[in-house]
Amino acid sequence: MPHRGTAHLRVFQPLTAYPDAVQARLIAGTHRSRVEVEAEADERARQRLVRRAADPFPEPGEDELVRVVTDSHGSAFYCPDELGLRAEMAAALLEGAMTPSAFEAAIPAAARAMNRGRALVQLEDEWGLSPDPDEPHGEGGHHRVQTRTATWGVPHGWLAAFDPEEPVQRLVDGETVACRRARVTVARERCAHAAAVLVRHAPESELLGELTVMGEWLGSFHPDSVLELDYGALTSHVWPDDSVYDLWTLLDALEEGDAATGGVAQERLNRRWAAVGMLARAN
Template identity: 40%
Template sequence: MATGGQEHEGASARRRLPPSAHLRVFEPLRAYDDESQLVIAQQRDTPRAELEERLAAESLRRILREISDPFPGPDVEQYRVLHYPGADGVTAPFFCPDQVQTRATIAAEQLDHLMRPQVLALVMPEASRAANAERTDPDRFADEVAHLHTRTSVWGVPLAWFVALREDDHVEIDEDEQSLLGVRLAAPAVQVLERTRVAAASLAINAPELDILDELTSLGDWLKSFHEDSIVELDYGLLADYVWPDDSPQDLRLGIDSLGDGDMVGAAASYRRLTNRWVRVRQNARSN
C-alpha cells in the first residue's frame, strides 16, 4: 500500500483535476533503447506517489497559466515504475513512459469532434495548437502513437478494462489523510491477453452485437504491440473514492458467463448492477 503522509501541492492538484482512469502497460527495462534506459536509471528511485503528485501539479499549472497554452513542452520523458512480484517471489521493476506531449496532442484532436469551435478556441487557441505542432518532433510523435503506453478514460472505466484486470489481482492503494487518490490493479500482459481472448470468443458466439466485443478486440491488438513480459495496470485514480472496493470486474465476468450459459436473467442482473454503480459516478460529471 502506497500512502501520502501529509497534504502536498501535487496531491491537492490531483483532487482538482477531473477523475480519470488509466490503463497502462509497464515494460521491462530490456524493452527500452539505451537512451531511454539512461533516463530510467535517473528516475527509477522516485517514489510513485511523488511522481503522480508532480505530474498532476504540472498539468494544473499548464491549464491555469496566463498565456493560454495547455500543451506540454518536449521535456525529458517521465517514467512511472511498477514493482511487480514474480512467480518466484522476487519483485522486479517495470517502466511506463508518460508520453504526455503525444497524449495531449491526441486529446486535442479528439476535442475537435466534441466541442463547439467557439468554445474550443477559448480553451485551446489556434496559436497554442500551432506552437505545439512546431515544437513536436514528427518522427517521435509517430513512434509514440504507434506504441502508446497509456489509455485514459474520464469519469468512468471502459467495460473491456474490467475484463483485463480483476479484483484479486496485485493491488496498490494510494491515499492521503483525506481520501483515496488511486487504486491500481496489475497483472501480467500474457494473462490479460488470455482473459480478453476468452471473453471475446464467448461474446462472439453469444452476443456478437455488443460493443464490448470491439473494445476487447482493440484492447488485445494494442497489448500485442508490447514486450511479452510486460505488466498491465488499471489505475482508478480519483474514481476509486467513488467505487472502491469495486465489484465491477466480478459483475462483468458473471454477466459474460451467464450469456455463455444462456442465462439471460443472470446476465441482465449483472449488467444492471454494473451500470447502476457507474451511472451514479457519471452523474457527478454533469453536476455543477
C-alpha cells in the same frame, strides 16, 4: 486542480523493451518515488489550468515523469508519461468533435504546433519513428502510447483484462488510491476470451469493439509487461469496486444461457457507473 474523476490504464514495460536513448531517460526519471510522481503530475496539471493564456500542453523542457512498478522478484517495469504525445492525440480527437472557433479557443494553434513538434522530434530522435504517433512506420513498426485515460468511468473493456480474485494493490501506503495489475499476456488472453463469448452470444455489443481495440493495443507491447488499472480519484467514489466480478459474471452467464444471472450483473454494472456519471454532471 487535476481532474477529480480520472482513471488510467498503463502498460509498464521492462527496460530492455526501449531503445538505448529512451532507457537512459527512464533511468534518469526514477529519482522520484511513485508518491512524488503523482504529486508532481497533479501540480503540473494545476499549473496548466491557471495559465493566463489557454495552453493544455506540457511546458517546454519539462522533464518527463516516469512511473515504475516492481514484481515479486524485484524486477522493475517502466511507464513514461508521454504527456506531450498524448496531448497531441487528444487534440486531434477534439478537433473533429468541436466547432473550429471553440477548438481554437481551447487549444491555440501556436501552442499545439510547438507541442506537436517537440513530441515528433522525440519520436524520431529516440525511437527512430516518424509521424503519426499511432500509425505504422514502415520497418520501425508502430509506436503505441503506454497510457490510456478515462474520465468519470472505467471502460468495461479495461475491466475484462483483470480477474476479480486477484489482490488489489495500493499505489501509495495510507492513500485511498487503488489499482489492479496483471501480466500483459494474461490480460490479452482474458480480453480475447471475453471477445469470443460476445462473438457467439452478443455480436452487436459495443464491448466487443472495445475488446478488439484492447487486444491490439496490448499485443503491441513486450510480452513481459505489466498492465495497471489506476482508479485514481475515482477510488473514493466506487471502492470497493465489484465491476470486474460483475462483468465476468455477465460473460459467464451469456455463455451458459443464464439470462437471470446475466441481467442482475448487468444491472449492478449499470447502476454503479450511472451513479459515477451523475457525479460528472455535478462537476
